[in-house]
Amino acid sequence: MQRDLPMTQSSRDSLTPPVAPRRPHSFTTHGITLTDDYAWLKDPNWQEVLRDPSLLEPDIRNYLEAENGYTESVLGHTDALQKKLVAEMRGRIKEDDSSVPLPDGPYAYLRKYREGGQHPLYGRTRRDGGELDVILDGDELGKGLEYFEFGGRRHSLDHKLEAWSADTKGSEYYTIRVRDWATKQDLPDVVEETDGGVVWTADSSAFFYVKLDDNHRPMQVWLHKLGTAQANDLLVYEEQDSGWFTHIHESTSGRFCVIAGGDHETSEQRLIDIADPTAPPRLVAARELGVQYSIGDRGDELFILTNADGAIDFKIVTAPLADPVRANWRDLIPHRAGIYIIDFDLFSGHMMRLERANALPSVTIRDLANGDEHAIAFDEAAYSLSASGGYEFDTTTMRFSYSSMTTPSEVYDYDMAARERVLRKRQEIPSGHNPADYVTTRITAKADDGAEVPVSILHRKGLALDGKAPLLLYGYGSYGHAMGAGFSANALSLVDRGFVYAIAHIRGGADKGWGWYLDGKRDKKTNSFDDFAASARALIAANYTSAKRIVAHGGSAGGMLMGAVANRSGDLFAGIVAEVPFVDVLNTMLDDKLPLTPPEWPEWGNPIQSEADFKTILSYSPYDNVAAKDYPAILAMGGLTDPRVTYWEPAKWVARLRATMTGGGPVLLRINMGAGHGGASGRFSRLDEVAIVYAFALWAVGLADEQA
Secondary structure, eight states, X not given: OOOOOOOOHHHHTSSSOOXXXXXXXXXXXXXXXXXETTGGGSOTTHHHHHHOGGGSOHHXXXXXXXXXXXXXXXXXXXXXXXXXXXXXXXXXXXXXXXOOOEEETTEEEEEEOOTTOSSOEXXXXXXXXXXXXXXXXXXXXXXXXXXXXXXXXXXXXXXXXEEEEEESSSSOOEEEEEEETTTOOEEEEEEEEEEEEEEEOTTSSEEEEEEEOTTSOEEEEEEEETTSOGGGOEEEEEOOOTTOEEEEEEOTTXXXXXXXXXXXXXXXXXXXXXXXXXXXXXXXXXXXTTOOEEEEEETTEEEEEEOGGGXXXXXXXXXXXXXXXXXXXXXXXXXXXXXXXXXXXXXXXXXXXXXXXXXXXXXXXXXXXXXXXXXXXXXXXXXXXEEEOOSOSSOSEEEEEEEESSSXXXXXXXXXXXXXXXXXXXXXXXXXXXXGGEEEEEEEEEOTTSOEEEEEEEEETTOOOSSOSOEEEEOOOOTTOOOOOOOOTTTHHHHTTTOEEEEEOOBTXXXXXXXXXXTTSGGGTHHHHHHHHHHHHHHHHTTSOOTTSEEEEEETHXXXXXXXXXXXXXXXXXXXXXXXXXXXHHHHHTOTTSTTHHHHHHHHOOTTTOHHHHHHHHHHOTGGGOOSSEEOEEXXXXXXXXXXXXXXXXXXXXXXXXXXOOXXXXXXXXXXXXXXXXXXXXXXXXXXHHHHHHHHHHHHTTOHHHHO
């Protein structure tokens, strides 16, 4: 690689944007020749850079640092505003916060923070309360490290040991260690390059884990026996399809380690009895293209959530544990079109299922003895709901969390037999929050093809609907992930400055059922982009805002949405924020060595094998469709060690935008040189990045200086 990029400190600090050299790289696929002038920004040794960021090619590093310097120069006048925003957002955080303890046998396990602490502490009390016994101190473990993030944690079944993992690069390679609860010291065992999760064996002498390969793919399940070297671990299962990822978790009863494999369309699961950990994994049902399933176990029966037999919005079936093949599946909760079963959980006497209809979630409880069902009711027009699993199976208590755009998070314990809920925790906002000062509502945007897109809205009470308010519009729309209309303490910093905050529940997500997702993937992907633009237009038509008063915001696959929207309907927006944006879709999907590429082919299409998929992706890939026209102001943010959306995607995109666009902007790039996909580690350090986004949004609509 050439090292011919001149970049001095003075040029970094100027208001002249860096110019990435063009080094044309041409390739031909399906008879179509494309030229990529900025392919050189991808380090040829990217796998090593994930493990050790100091190995990044010097000319690439110089360019990225120059971009960071330019962004700092352009946004430098917002420094005071950023500090003000951070102080506000930090003021809404209860610094010594703690989770509601989860009971397990004689103990109750919890997470807490100390005043001023960046990272959590993990510990336990006796089941009935008492003094907290801390086993892991994140602040101490992360001391002196630029990046530190806990992965999985799980106490052994005899409560004597704690397996824990951490990532110290942002690259999501987690190292597992085991700590003794009595001595608070780690055992000699060190298990490296894992996905961070563990499942203990019944006798607490060993644990299962998933190892990542050289391309950062979770393909192998191993068994580690305490007191032995990782090199001596036993390979339990290896997935042969590079398009499939493999993960493990405990079964609902705790009796099995579940090996769960799949891509975005097909799945397959295996069971290992944790009392017999060296026995071969038992296949539940063989993989069938397009059939997805997940399992829960209770006694001699499996409960299976699946889309089999055309159940687009999923159904729940049962099967005998001894012979759970497809032929033995029997419907328990039949498929109901438009009522999407998101998830379920099993207890000794009850089943909980989380469902969504018309972008609103609900919880239904089923008595497994008599089949009686009841739902837990909620009143607000838009809200977010999640159920959190516990350690115990033989209980009538389940836990769920509720919030809305105006209501801070509330955690409830619900007695499924008595049908009574108990509030265990309400999110505290130390600086104060009165829900009555805000309004949350919902409108429907009509897309060009007639699809009705829900849009959730938050604003200050008394907002004049005169079209003058600035508005931040957030979207995602991929992988079937729904955007819950939950509480965001950070967003209040915009709303309190007169912004309207809106979430577009576009196709590609499962906000209105699995069919809503299917209608926004592969050859229908552009529906996601059109829905987002339709949402912006509907907000304008309803006088919440006006064109060029909207800032669009999305991350990861939502960053691809941002890139496509910039190309297709950029005239609607004053600014666009694309965090860790998946914008170089075609080149990424053509590179089968990248971590996520083969598993992503069911989502986007396989342009290597299919000419039709190649042309479809080429038609919308943000990087490939940058045009000679005006663009709104754009802020692209990435992480150097991000294994999901690699740093070169936003870097290449920004370089091509600057070289091609005829006006507008500016276009800014900020790469966190010490973090990955999730941005900065530490709950307060992350606020610095949020403040940059919000300061950019205020600046894009002309309000930054008056808010400083």
